[in-house]
Amino acid sequence: MKNIFVLGSDEFNLSLMKTLVSAKDYCFHVLFDYDEVKMGGGRPVPSLYEEGLEKLKSFPGRVDAIVGYWDFPVSTLLPLFRRSFDLPSPSFEALLKCEHKYWSRLEQRRVIPEFIPDFCAVDPFCDHPGQQISLPFPYWLKPVKAASSQLGFMVRNESELHAAIEEIRQKIAGFADPFNYLMQFAELPSEVKTVDGNYCIAESIISNGQQCTLEGYVYHGRCCVYGTVDSIREGEHNSSFSRYQYPSMLPLHIRQKMIAVTERFLQHIGYDNGPFNIEFYWDSEADRIWLLEVNARISKSHCPLFHYVDGMSHHQVMLDLALGKEPDFPHRQGPYSYAAKFMWRIHSDAFVVKVPSEQQIQAAIREFPGCEIKLHVHEGMHLSDLINQDSYSYEIAEVFIGGNSEHELLEKYHNVKQALGLELSPLLDGMSCDKREGKSDGSCRAVST
CATH class of the missing domain: 3.30.1490.20 (ATP-grasp fold, A domain)
Incomplete structure (x- = not known):
């Protein structure tokens, strides 16, 4: 059995990892749970680093791998933990050349200047x-x-x-x-x-176009992209994610060009033995692509999408690389042709009047096969109580859906929202109804969203 430590473990992702065929050979250990690592409410990062090292060093068995699928601070801590145990990992400096936005742009300007703002x-x-x-x-x-x-x-x-x-x-x-x-x-x-x-x-500004994310990895210097996910946005500035949809509908030659840019950059910074997801825009009118950012991790949001379409969560890619193995990821072996993660967003503050019970959520999942629901709100709270939100919206739930067409995905999502019966009451006491603009257009009212 391989001892695999999960930094920022949560029930949803751990359950997905345990469904992997290879999981029979793994023993998962929690190296801090999600509540301990999340920004804005978890442990201080110095405590995570120092106590994490102590936990790992005091483990009586062999530490075979250390993995994580969250953004900062999890992604940034991983190479530091791994190098203390001589485990496969991108170097800390290569990771920072992805995660430090200014340093990353400096390195990008050296090798792919025509693709950055x-x-x-x-x-x-x-x-x-x-x-x-x-x-x-x-x-x-x-x-x-x-x-x-x-x-x-x-x-x-x-x-x-x-x-x-x-x-x-x-x-x-x-x-x-x-x-x-x-x-x-x-x-x-x-x-x-x-x-x-x-x-x-x-x-x-480079966001005039279609956005997508390439999911891939580098193993012993070889770059592989195994999937492209479209990112659909909404909101006043088109800056809040509405849904991630897989597989991408972008033309093949555009995706191939993005892969070539990705390979050039990752080779330049010496990124190796790790997963990545890299975000691009394609301006179809100008026929130009732009690199938005590089993340040195898998996107956890895409895990159910790959499970629905390819037959396996790409947690497997993360685990294989952490164990020093070359990933062998399936292609189009899942039960659905399409999949999406919908981010149920509200763009103004509101009071949560009613949320569905766990029984109602499970009933909706049974009624709409190929559906998973993660609710982020509870009765009696304000949406402004939510932490880790973008600057222009509140994400109140995540809904993962599999289907055999884009139309089926959208229809299922609409029906799921109706079935849940979540009720919000917009604020009418003179406070802002809009998250950023400080204005109300008179449309705020008690609603079932």
Whole structure:
């Protein structure tokens, strides 16, 4: 039996891993659960690192692999834990060249400059941050390290820049302090040393087009992409994810071009023996692709999609690489031709009046085969009580659906929402109904969403 430690274990993903055929050869151990590693409510990162090492070193058996599927701080801690046990892993510096947004853009500019936006580093704590920004409005402003699009703002004018800077100043320490703690373990070039976790990056707009994510890995220097997932967005700035849909509907030659760009960049930074997901935009009118960002992990959100369509969760890819094995991932062997993860979003604050019971949720799953539901809200809370949300919406549930056409996916999702009977009451007490704009158009009312 292989002893596999899971950093940030949660019931949903652990249950998926236990369905893998190879799981009979694995003994999973929890190296902190999700509640302990989540940003905004978990353990301090220094505690995770120091106590995590102590747990691993005191384990009486052999540590065969250490895995995780969450964003920061999990993805950033993994190579540090692994190198203490000489386990297969990308180097810590190669990982940071993906996760530190400014460092990543610097490296991208060296080898794939035609596929990235204009950008510059911004110190939000200086007296006049706008004077550091060399880009014309509009542009995106975001921390060099965050997660789930938190503290990312579309900036169209000086007023929006001022509002974004004020919010970033108030909240960036939640990411900056733990990120700076971990950066001390890396060899940093001079151009990156001063741009720590308290900095932001401004980037010109590249989001005019279709977005997708390539899921792949590098094993002993060979890059393999085994799936492409389309990312459909919604909201005022088209910045909030509405659903992830697999397989991609982008033309094959566009996906092949994205793969070539991916290979060139990952080879340049020396990324090896690890999974990745890399996000692109395709502007069909200009027939141009843009690289958005690189993540040094599998996307946990895509795991059920691969299970539905290919017959196996790509947790298997993560596990194989962590054990030093070359992945052998199936193709189109699942029960459905299409699959999607829907992010049920509300774009204004509201009071949660009613949520479905566990019995109602299970009844909906039975009524609509190929469906999984994860609810994020409970009765009596405000949506603004949710943590780790993007800047423009509240995600109240995740719904995973398998089907044999895009139409079937959309129809199932609509029917599932109706069956759950979740009720929200928008705020009408003079507070903002819109998350960012501070306005109400009079349409907020008690509704079943």
